[in-house]
Amino acid sequence: MAINPFDVNWAEEQVEVMHRLRDVAVALTELNHHLASWMRLSSTDSNALGQIIWADQAGEPLSPADLGRKIGMTSGATTALLNRIEAAGHIRRTHEHADRRRVTLRPQPAARESTRAFLAEAGTEIAGAVLSAHPAELATVTAFLSRITAAAAAANHRLGS
Structure with a gap:
């Protein structure tokens, strides 16, 4: 079943996650410019x-x-x-x-x-943020980002077909 993201009644926490994902993408793009x-x-x-x-x-x-x-x-x-x-x-x-x-x-x-x-x-600041995270937090974030990556890869595959 296809989900139209504009037809979903998003919870505040879900919208916040989408904003943070966008912020990460923008920050990493800026780091690539520095590289x-x-x-x-x-x-x-x-x-x-x-x-x-x-x-x-x-x-x-x-x-x-x-x-x-x-x-x-x-x-x-x-x-x-x-x-x-x-x-x-x-x-x-x-x-x-x-x-x-x-x-x-x-x-x-x-x-x-x-x-x-x-x-x-x-990478100093990023290393500090990762090293200061609790292992349970890292496991949760890893699982969530793996699902987001898989969803983005599936969308890319579908759009590229």
């Missing part, structure tokens, strides 16, 4: 580099097509973006699969270190 400035990149290029680094750290490196889907760019625009950040020395494209046509995106060590230095500078 872009730190790395001397555009915000779009910085976002792409962050996606490449996070995926690599998770042991799930991205292909150019995967990256394009994540950042909402066409294959041509993604190629131009990758050319820029590769020319700037931040990433390399490798052929690690049995199918040598498949490209994997990997961050260069200097990009990883520069991003790490930025996070050491910029």
